[in-house]
Amino acid sequence: MKYAAKAATLLFGALFTLSLGISLYTILSMSQLSLRTAEGTGVPVRHYGVYLPVNSYTFFQDVVTGAKLAGTELSCGLSFHPIGDGTLDLSMARYSGIDGAIVFPAIPDDQARRLLTDLNTSGVPVVLIEHTIANDSPWPFVGTNNFDLGKKIGEVIAKIGTDPLHVAIVYSDKSPGIYAERELVEMGILASLGDRLGRSLSVRKTDLNPLDAEDLTSQILRNEPSINTIVFTDTNDTLSATQVLIDMNLVGQVQIIGFGADRPILDYIEKGVLAGSIAVNPKEIGYRAVQLLYELEQEGISESFVDTGVQVITRASVQELQDAPSQDLGGGA
Numbered sequence: 001m002k003y004a005a006k007a008a009t010l011l012f013g014a015l016f017t018l019s020l021g022i023s024l025y026t027i028l029s030m031s032q033l034s035l036r037t038a039e040g041t042g043v044p045v046r047h048y049g050v051y052l053p054v055n056s057y058t059f060f061q062d063v064v065t066g067a068k069l070a071g072t073e074l075s076c077g078l079s080f081h082p083i084g085d086g087t088l089d090l091s092m093a094r095y096s097g098i099d100g101a102i103v104f105p106a107i108p109d110d111q112a113r114r115l116l117t118d119l120n121t122s123g124v125p126v127v128l129i130e131h132t133i134a135n136d137s138p139w140p141f142v143g144t145n146n147f148d149l150g151k152k153i154g155e156v157i158a159k160i161g162t163d164p165l166h167v168a169i170v171y172s173d174k175s176p177g178i179y180a181e182r183e184l185v186e187m188g189i190l191a192s193l194g195d196r197l198g199r200s201l202s203v204r205k206t207d208l209n210p211l212d213a214e215d216l217t218s219q220i221l222r223n224e225p226s227i228n229t230i231v232f233t234d235t236n237d238t239l240s241a242t243q244v245l246i247d248m249n250l251v252g253q254v255q256i257i258g259f260g261a262d263r264p265i266l267d268y269i270e271k272g273v274l275a276g277s278i279a280v281n282p283k284e285i286g287y288r289a290v291q292l293l294y295e296l297e298q299e300g301i302s303e304s305f306v307d308t309g310v311q312v313i314t315r316a317s318v319q320e321l322q323d324a325p326s327q328d329l330g331g332g333a
Helices: 002-041 058-074 089-095 109-121 146-160 176-180 182-196 212-223 235-247 263-270 282-299 315-323
Strands: 046-052 076-082 100-103 126-129 141-143 167-172 202-206 229-232 255-259 276-279 305-307 311-313
Touching: 046 058, 046 089, 046 282, 058 076, 058 235, 058 282, 076 089, 076 282, 089 100, 089 109, 100 109, 100 282, 109 126, 126 282, 141 282, 146 176, 146 182, 146 229, 146 255, 146 276, 146 311, 167 176, 167 182, 167 212, 167 235, 176 182, 202 212, 212 229, 212 235, 229 235, 235 255, 235 263, 255 263, 263 276, 263 311, 263 315, 311 315
Parallel strands: 046 076, 046 100, 100 126, 126 141, 141 305, 167 202, 167 229, 229 255, 255 276
Antiparallel strands: 276 311
């Protein structure tokens, strides 16, 4: 046992050292690449690091799209790094030579606060997106006001629900920004509905498994007949749950409020399968975050909070959305 424990300790140490070496090599390589670009063109190139959770879901892909557009317009080089799950990239950021950082703090608040403070102390300005971290001097923030998001959800429920309202809200690891500020979301819902709720909100959560929402929705519909309204906070979960509702022939008996403005969701709303949807704009979040960081780096001061808004989509407004041309984020739209 003693030898096994010693071997395990040595293996862990070797793996940690290897991981640290790879992270440092990657960071230093990107720093050198940024400097070579600047020298080769004669044009000052700023290098901003963007730290996002690693997943394939649309939200963060759209954040990256918006950030790249702003980076091109402002001649800022962007590098994208993982955060969470034991990654070391944010820990090493202060040594990487970046001129600023955009961070989705998908790590415990205490750890995030320490690392972000270290960045500021080393002269690297920081902008947070989608989840704030309480601090004596809060970092500039770009994203959704989750209290307002909750209020908008409550307004939709109030229009389509029948008293007494028995509501389940389903958070998801696929939308970590909303889950991290779930207390604000629920406060917003309660502010809109007041005493119309027949009982306290039933709170659930799905993981990154795309099938998790199917199983959860099926369980709710089969085992909890008193719940008459289900709210989802992720686009993929919305689509999975809607299919379960259709398969169980419960359309109209249980109201589902979805998340997102993807074409299938708009079609479901138009057909009356979904009661409505709440949408945010991740491309705008990425775009405005780069703008704000640029302003902060150049001027030493910036807006403290950029609210990118919450959109309510109902059957009355869905046709207008379907007919609208794709929005161009250029010019800060």
